[in-house]
Amino acid sequence: MVKDKTLRSIEDLVAAGLLPAAALAELEPVAEQFAVGVSSQMAAVMRSRDPDGAVRRQFVPDRRELTVTPAERHDPIGDDAHSPLFGLVHRYPDRVLFKLVSVCPVYCRFCFRREMVGPEGDGAMSDEDLAAAAAYVRARPEIREVILTGGDPLMLSARRVRTVMAHLDAIPHLDIIRWHTRVPVVAPERLTEDLVAAVSRSDKTVALAVHCNHADELTGPAEAGLRALRRAGVMLLSQTVLLKGINDSVPALETLMRAFLRLGVLPYYLHHGDLAKGTSHFRTTLAEGLDLVEALRGRLSGLAQPTYVLDLPGGAGKVPVTRELIAQGGVRTWTGDWHAYPPEAGS
Numbered sequence: 001m002v003k004d005k006t007l008r009s010i011e012d013l014v015a016a017g018l019l020p021a022a023a024l025a026e027l028e029p030v031a032e033q034f035a036v037g038v039s040s041q042m043a044a045v046m047r048s049r050d051p052d053g054a055v056r057r058q059f060v061p062d063r064r065e066l067t068v069t070p071a072e073r074h075d076p077i078g079d080d081a082h083s084p085l086f087g088l089v090h091r092y093p094d095r096v097l098f099k100l101v102s103v104c105p106v107y108c109r110f111c112f113r114r115e116m117v118g119p120e121g122d123g124a125m126s127d128e129d130l131a132a133a134a135a136y137v138r139a140r141p142e143i144r145e146v147i148l149t150g151g152d153p154l155m156l157s158a159r160r161v162r163t164v165m166a167h168l169d170a171i172p173h174l175d176i177i178r179w180h181t182r183v184p185v186v187a188p189e190r191l192t193e194d195l196v197a198a199v200s201r202s203d204k205t206v207a208l209a210v211h212c213n214h215a216d217e218l219t220g221p222a223e224a225g226l227r228a229l230r231r232a233g234v235m236l237l238s239q240t241v242l243l244k245g246i247n248d249s250v251p252a253l254e255t256l257m258r259a260f261l262r263l264g265v266l267p268y269y270l271h272h273g274d275l276a277k278g279t280s281h282f283r284t285t286l287a288e289g290l291d292l293v294e295a296l297r298g299r300l301s302g303l304a305q306p307t308y309v310l311d312l313p314g315g316a317g318k319v320p321v322t323r324e325l326i327a328q329g330g331v332r333t334w335t336g337d338w339h340a341y342p343p344e345a346g347s
């Protein structure tokens with residue numbers, strides 16, 4: 001049994017010495033709107049080796065979260081528009097998401113699903129929800145990949161993970177099962193032998209996209225957890241959110257991408273910040289992001305280059321960020337539809 005020492009409130013953060021007592025009144029209104037969670041691993045990093053505050057700023061609430069800009073929205077990437085069943089999102093023909101749980105080991109201050117996650121969030125998929133989602137996939141041979149997300153799906157017990165994998169393994173036309181998680185980095189103690197075995201035990205290709213935004217998040221236990229997953233045959237990929245004041249510099253991104261490769265994690269996505277409520281202080285411009293990505297090209301091997309992507313508001317999916325998109329103020333997606341970015345008011 002993993003003992004949970006997560007800090008879950010402003011009071012907890014004050015008691016742990018991560019905020020001054022004066023922060024209580026100032027930050028309570030933030031905590032009332034958005035879940036608070038700092039894992040013991042990330043609290044230890046903040047205390048011992050976070051010289052620039054790159055870890056702290058990701059998890060410790062900030063009064064600026066109360067500022068909501070007109071473009072920000074409840075469901076920034078438009079999950080709801082593509083959700084035919086509870087917990088299932090079907091945006092592209094060949095893949096679906098299962099949002100298995102709505103809890104996480106930490107609550108990131110920039111989270112794109114911040115209004116759906118947390119103790120008061122959407123909730124977990126029940127046995128019936130899972131069976132219905134599996135039946136949906138079984139009935140559609142064009143679906144080749146299931147992406148397991150949340151919240152953080154590795155908040156589930158090994159036993160529950162085995163149940164999920166059994167459902168998916170039984171679908172013959174499925175090729176890939178892909179986990180999206182922050183657990184290996186922020187709560188590596190959860191990655192027991194039992195959980196690693198449960199995640200990886202499948203005849204299908206099992207991929208795991210690990211969410212990490214700064215090399216200072218990568219502790220010894222996190223590295224050990226990633227190695228255990230790799231030894232178990234899991235294909236490791238990265239996903240990083242570009243965050244102002246945290247990783248929006250060439251040295252920060254270069255160090256992180258090199259760390260991923262050293263650990264056998266293939267850099268996959270660098271996400272532009274989504275239009276989640278109260279997160280404008282974290283967003284760079286698209287042009288700033290593109291400048292950074294172009295600078296990385298001269299410094300890192302092709303293996304270490306993530307694709308810089310924008311999730312279009314409204315649910316049209318991901319597009320690569322390009323100079324054309326910026327100059328034209330939008331992009332035509334794979335469906336042939338035009339999407340303005342930044343989105344027009346009210347869209």
Ligand code: SF4
Nearest residue numbers: 104107108111151182
């Ligand atoms: S772990 Fe993922 S889903 Fe959970 S708060 Fe962080 S970004 Fe959001």
